[in-house]
Amino acid sequence: MEMTLRWYGSKFDTVTLKQIRQIPGVTGVITTLYDTEPGEVWSRGRIRAMKDEVEAAGLHVAGIESVNIHDAIKTGAPEREQYIANYIETLENLGKEDIHMVCYNFMPVFDWTRTELARVRADGSTVLAYTQEAVDALDPEKMFESISGDMNGSIMPGWEPERMARVKELFEMYKDVDDEKLFENLKYFLEKIMPVCDKYDINMAIHPDDPAWSVFGLPRIIINKENILRMMKMVDNPHNGVTFCSGSYGTNLANDLPDMIRSLKGRIHFAHVRNLKFITPTNFEEAAHLSSDGTFDMYEIMKALYDIGFDGPIRPDHGRMIWDEVAMPGYGLYDRALGATYLNGLWEAIDKATKRGI
Numbered sequence: 001m002e003m004t005l006r007w008y009g010s011k012f013d014t015v016t017l018k019q020i021r022q023i024p025g026v027t028g029v030i031t032t033l034y035d036t037e038p039g040e041v042w043s044r045g046r047i048r049a050m051k052d053e054v055e056a057a058g059l060h061v062a063g064i065e066s067v068n069i070h071d072a073i074k075t076g077a078p079e080r081e082q083y084i085a086n087y088i089e090t091l092e093n094l095g096k097e098d099i100h101m102v103c104y105n106f107m108p109v110f111d112w113t114r115t116e117l118a119r120v121r122a123d124g125s126t127v128l129a130y131t132q133e134a135v136d137a138l139d140p141e142k143m144f145e146s147i148s149g150d151m152n153g154s155i156m157p158g159w160e161p162e163r164m165a166r167v168k169e170l171f172e173m174y175k176d177v178d179d180e181k182l183f184e185n186l187k188y189f190l191e192k193i194m195p196v197c198d199k200y201d202i203n204m205a206i207h208p209d210d211p212a213w214s215v216f217g218l219p220r221i222i223i224n225k226e227n228i229l230r231m232m233k234m235v236d237n238p239h240n241g242v243t244f245c246s247g248s249y250g251t252n253l254a255n256d257l258p259d260m261i262r263s264l265k266g267r268i269h270f271a272h273v274r275n276l277k278f279i280t281p282t283n284f285e286e287a288a289h290l291s292s293d294g295t296f297d298m299y300e301i302m303k304a305l306y307d308i309g310f311d312g313p314i315r316p317d318h319g320r321m322i323w324d325e326v327a328m329p330g331y332g333l334y335d336r337a338l339g340a341t342y343l344n345g346l347w348e349a350i351d352k353a354t355k356r357g358i
């Protein structure tokens with residue numbers, strides 16, 4: 001595996017490449033072209049410029065998170081043909097620039113959903129949190145307003161104000177799309193893009209839906225072992241793979257994370273590893289990465305990744321806001337750096353124990 005950190009580009013991120021370079025063991029960043037709209041073609045020139053900037057800081061671009069999918073593709077609207085053609089062109093340009101991992105999601109309307117961006121924990125740190133009760137009490141069109149006050153002036157991916165202003169229209173687009181239709185549209189998209197992925201050896205890594213169940217009555221399909229294996233089989237090509245995000249699949253306590261990882265051998269192209277602390281099954285907060293601070297056994301998660309021979313990029317995910325840092329919720333420097341170091345420590349211990357036959 002390669003330890004990486006997500007970086008939001010010099011225009012948006014409070015964290016610098018120099019800081020990332022100083023986290024021991026972090027050699028790559030996961031980034032994207034932040035000022036593009038879903039559906040736009042990414043030119044080789046712009047991809048090159050992004051790579052140059054990262055490489056000048058002594059790091060490399062280990063993958064893209066995300067090349068977002070236009071809603072016409074997710075809903076199966078007639079304009080999808082054009083948007084799929086554009087997506088293929090973007091993949092081709094990424095491949096020519098030697099980028100081989102692309103994370104994306106197939107979530108309708110909202111990307112990941114949290115109901116609090118700054119819940120205060122006993123130690124005074126603040127974390128992202130979710131309660132189903134809060135979602136149930138909320139008008140989806142007001143979702144953005146309810147959390148935007150805690151964004152620290154940042155624009156969080158999936159929560160762009162332009163997009164949130166169109167929520168009503170987006171709901172309308174998805175009104176005839178159920179789980180089966182969404183699966184069908186995903187299959188259609190994947191079948192069209194697999195040839196370019198084969199040609200340039202690009203690993204597509206679908207991000208799970210977060211939380212891993214339907215919110216606001218919208219269909220959500222990338223939620224559990226059964227569905228993800230269905231997706232792997234429906235387009236049975238190793239380039240059709242997943243982002244294993246422990247914090248997203250882990251929202252549903254019925255998901256056995258190490259078992260899911262083991263069932264996806266050869267198909268996990270990217271890993272987001274973080275911990276959650278459950279207060280009740282539908283009320284959770286994003287804990288420190290350390291096992292004892294949350295609900296998951298992080299050793300077992302890393303061990304499962306190790307055992308299946310995972311060799312893609314991995315990153316710590318949503319960190320707590322600590323040490324008075326002011327940053328995009330979940331994406332400050334300090335707690336993610338602690339997370340990277342902890343995950344590296346687990347990996348080293350697992351590697352050495354395995355090699356010594358312990």
Ligand code: DNO
Binds near residue numbers: 066103112207330
């Ligand atoms: C949240 C992220 C997601 C993820 C996208 C992938 O912090 O994990 O926004 O990047 O769903 O397309």
